[in-house]
Amino acid sequence: MKALGHVFKYGDNVDTDVIIPARYLNSFDAQELASHAMVDIDPEFVHKVQPGDLIVANKNFGCGSSREHAPLCLKTAGVSCVIAETFARIFYRNAINIGLPIIECPEAARGIEAGDEVEVDFDSGKIYNRTKGTEFQGQAFPEFMQKLIAAGGLVKYTNGKKAEK
Amino acid sequence: MGMTMTQKILAAHAGLDSVSAGQLIEAKLDVVMANDITGPMALPIFREMADQVYDKDKVVLVPDHFTPNKDIKSAENSKAIREFAKAQGLSWFFEQGKSGVEHAILPEAGVVTAGECIIGADSHTCTYGALGAFSTGVGTTDIATGMATGELWFKVPPAIKFVLTGKPGPYVSGKDIIIHIIGKIGVDGALYKSMEFTGDGIASLSMDDRFTMANMAIEAGAKNGIFPVDEQAEAYIREHSKKEYQIYTADEDAEYDEVVEIHLDEVRPTIAFPHLPGNAKTIDEVEAMEPIRIDQVVIGSCTNGRMEDMRKAAAILKGHTVHPDVRVMVVPATQKIYKQCIAEGLVDIFIDAGCAVNTPSCGPCMGGHMGVMAAGEKCVSTTNRNFVGRMGHVDSLIYLASPEVAAASAIAGCIANPEKVGDKS
Numbered sequence: 001m002k003a004l005g006h007v008f009k010y011g012d013n014v015d016t017d018v019i020i021p022a023r024y025l026n027s028f029d030a031q032e033l034a035s036h037a038m039v040d041i042d043p044e045f046v047h048k049v050q051p052g053d054l055i056v057a058n059k060n061f062g063c064g065s066s067r068e069h070a071p072l073c074l075k076t077a078g079v080s081c082v083i084a085e086t087f088a089r090i091f092y093r094n095a096i097n098i099g100l101p102i103i104e105c106p107e108a109a110r111g112i113e114a115g116d117e118v119e120v121d122f123d124s125g126k127i128y129n130r131t132k133g134t135e136f137q138g139q140a141f142p143e144f145m146q147k148l149i150a151a152g153g154l155v156k157y158t159n160g161k162k163a164e165k
Numbered sequence: 166m167g168m169t170m171t172q173k174i175l176a177a178h179a180g181l182d183s184v185s186a187g188q189l190i191e192a193k194l195d196v197v198m199a200n201d202i203t204g205p206m207a208l209p210i211f212r213e214m215a216d217q218v219y220d221k222d223k224v225v226l227v228p229d230h231f232t233p234n235k236d237i238k239s240a241e242n243s244k245a246i247r248e249f250a251k252a253q254g255l256s257w258f259f260e261q262g263k264s265g266v267e268h269a270i271l272p273e274a275g276v277v278t279a280g281e282c283i284i285g286a287d288s289h290t291c292t293y294g295a296l297g298a299f300s301t302g303v304g305t306t307d308i309a310t311g312m313a314t315g316e317l318w319f320k321v322p323p324a325i326k327f328v329l330t331g332k333p334g335p336y337v338s339g340k341d342i343i344i345h346i347i348g349k350i351g352v353d354g355a356l357y358k359s360m361e362f363t364g365d366g367i368a369s370l371s372m373d374d375r376f377t378m379a380n381m382a383i384e385a386g387a388k389n390g391i392f393p394v395d396e397q398a399e400a401y402i403r404e405h406s407k408k409e410y411q412i413y414t415a416d417e418d419a420e421y422d423e424v425v426e427i428h429l430d431e432v433r434p435t436i437a438f439p440h441l442p443g444n445a446k447t448i449d450e451v452e453a454m455e456p457i458r459i460d461q462v463v464i465g466s467c468t469n470g471r472m473e474d475m476r477k478a479a480a481i482l483k484g485h486t487v488h489p490d491v492r493v494m495v496v497p498a499t500q501k502i503y504k505q506c507i508a509e510g511l512v513d514i515f516i517d518a519g520c521a522v523n524t525p526s527c528g529p530c531m532g533g534h535m536g537v538m539a540a541g542e543k544c545v546s547t548t549n550r551n552f553v554g555r556m557g558h559v560d561s562l563i564y565l566a567s568p569e570v571a572a573a574s575a576i577a578g579c580i581a582n583p584e585k586v587g588d589k590s
Contacts, residue, residue: 013352013441017552022531026231026238028206040554060353060386064552065531066288068206068304089357089388090288094304154306155213 001122001146003080003101005052008038008045009114014057015064016091020073022065033069034076051078054120056112058084062091071095071102081120083127083138085109096145099153103127108136122146167416169324170391171359174299174413178282186323186420194223195281195298197311200267201228201239203286203304204246210309218253219315225257225276226250227267230527235534265499265525268292268380268467273499275406279394280413284311289467289549291382295375296402297394297412302383322388324359325350326421329366331430336583338477339374340469340547340567341435343381346427348435348445356386358422361415363393366429372401373473380468381549384442436545436580437565440553448570448582456579457564458490461544462571463556465496465523466530469547472502474568479511481572481586487519488578494536496523520575532556545574 018041020033027033038045055061055074061084062070071094074082082095085106095102101122108127112118116131125140141149144157151157168176168183176184178192197219199207204226211218218224226246231239250258259270268289271277279297283290286308293300303317311317333342347354360382362375370378375392382390392398394412402410433447451457464470464478475497487493495515497503503525506512515522529536530548538544538557544564546556551563566574569583576586 015550015552017531017550017555021554022202022230022533023537025202025533026236026242040559060356063352063386064288064550066203066286066290066302066304068203068306086353086356088353088386090302090304090383093307097304097306155210155309159213 001150003052003054003120005050005054005080005118007054007056007112007114007116007118008042008049009112010041010055010057012059013063014041014061016062016067016070017064019062019070020067025067025069028069030072030076033073037073037077046077049077049079052080053078054118055079055082056084056109057082058109059086061087063088066090068094068098071100072098075100083108083112096148097154099149099151101141101149103138105136105138108138111136166420167418169359169419169421170361170393170413170415171299171324171389172321174280174282175319175321184321186321188321189318190321191316191318192282194284194311194315194317196223196225196277196283197308198225198227198267198271198285198290199308200230200287201232201243201246202230203308205242206305207286207309207312208245208249210306211312214309215313218255218312221254222256223315224255224312225271226255227259227264227270228261229264229266230531231533232261232526233524263500265502266467266470266527269470269498269502272296272376273405273501275408278402278406278408278410279398280411284308284317288383289380291387291389292376292380292467294379294382294389294391295372297392297398299389299391301389322357322359323422324361325355325423325425327360327362328424328426329362329364329429330426331366331428332369333429333432336434336569337432338567338569339370339377342427342429342432343378344435344437344442344445344565345432347381347385347443350385350425352384352441352443353386355382358387360385360387360390362390367392368395369429371473372397373471376471377468381442384549434567434570434583436570437551439551439562439564442550442565451580452582457543458579459545459574460491460542461536461538462491462493462575463496463529463536463544463546463548464568464571465494465498466527466548467498468549469568470496470498470502472505474547475502475506475511478568478572479514481569481583482518482520482575483514485518485576487575490578491575493520493575494523494529495520496528497525499525529556545571545580547571
C-alpha cells in the first residue's frame, strides 16, 4: 500500500474545531462534512485538495473533541495520509478506526514543506519527499492495520474477519 | 512493580492481576455514553455489529449539544437516538426538561461512580475521574463497539502525578488550578497519559472543583484525569448513586513519568488566552496590560455549570449590573441546578443584573447555538476550549476563566479581577 500526492502543511495543535467546525456537526454525511474540511484554518483546502494528497503537521494534530467527523472529513476529501510529529490520542484512534492512515514522524514533519510531492510506503514505513529528494523512516504499518485500512475501517475489517470464520 | 490508580482500575476490568504502561488490554465497560452529535453517527455502525446493546442499564444517551434542537437536522439526530433508546429499552435516556449537560447529569443522577471503567463519545468524558473512575473520551466507532460488546481495547497509559499541597485563596477555584497546570505542562503535556491528582491539598477542593479539573485533563492531551476517593467523594457518591462502588488507590511504588508539585496557595485567578487552553496568564499579568474589552460572557458548560459555579458567579454579580456593552449568558448545567438557582434566588440576581438565563445545554461552548459570536467579538467564558472559531466566527476570541472572573468581567466590561469586586478579600 502506498500514498502519493502533494502536501498541505500546518503547524502545532491543529484542533478538531478547525478541521470540522461544530456548526457543521448537525450532519454526519461524509460528503457534506468533506465539503467543509479545514475551513476555519485553510478555506482554500477543499478547493485545492486532490485525491491522494497528504497533510503534514507538527505537534498534537487533532487535539480537542472526540468527533470522528474530523478524520472522516479528511479521508472523504481525498487525504491519503496524515503525517505529524505527534497526534492527539482520540484523533489517533478515530483515524485508524475509520481507515485513514496516519504516521508519527517528527523528522518528516520538519523536512516536508507545503506543495512538496510525497510518497509513503506503508509496508516499509518509508516517507519519500520526491520534490526534495529526501527520505524519512516512519513506523511501518503492521499487516492487520494495512488490512483494516484496505477494508475501509475497523467495523468492515471486523465483519470481514467474522465472515471468514 | 506497583500500579497507578488508573492502571489498577484497568487491570481489574481486564481480569488481570496487573498491567503496565504500554500494554494492550481489552477491558469490560461499566458505562458507554453518547450524545446527540456522536450517538446518531454511531447507530449505523452499531447495527453492522449487533441488534441489541450489550446491557440496557449501561448504555446511556444524552441529547445535550444542539438541544433544544436548533434546526431540522439536529432535531432528526435527537429523534434518532430517542427512538433507539426506546426500542432498546435503555434505562438512561436523558430527555430535555429532565436532563442537562452530559458530564453534569451523569454524576448527579448517579449513573457513574468510583472504580468504574467508562467510555463516552465526547472528549470531556474524563470528567468522572473526579469520582475515582477511569473515564475517557472515544470516537464513534469505538462507542458503537462498546455499545454492542461492552468491551474495548485500551493501551494502558503511563501517568503524571500531580501533588497538590496547601489551600487555594478565596477567589481561586478548580478552573484556575487546571488552567495553571495546563499552562505549566502545555496542551500536549500529558499526551496519551493519565493525570493523577494526589496530595493533602485535595481535601480543600470541593467536588465541583474536582469535576472542573478532571474535565479539562483532555486539554492537556491526557487520556484521563483521576482523583483519589476521599470522604468528601464518598459522601457525594452515596448521596447521588445507588450503585455499588469500588475504591482503588495507587500503589506506593507506582511508577510515574513525572511528578509535578502544585502549591495551591500560590495559584492566582488564571485565564487562558486565545487560542489554546494552555495559554495561561494570571489576573495580575492581565491587570498589567491594557484593558481587554469584551462583548460576551458565558457562565456554564460541563466545566463550570454546577451549583457552586452558579453560587460563585451570583455572589459577584449580586447588586451589580452587567456592563452596557456586554451580553451575559448563564447556563445552569442541569435542571436540578437550574431549580436550585431559582430556590436560592440566584436567578433573580442574574436577571436583575442583566444576564440571560438559558435552559441547560452545551449551547454556546462549541458555537452550536445560543451565543454564537460575530467577527471581532471577544468572550470571557467558563467553558473549556478557546480554539479558533470554537464559539462562532474565526475572528472571534475566547478567554477561558473561572465563574468569578467571568462575573467580575461582566460587570467591568473587560477582563477583571474578582478580588476587586467581591467581598471575600
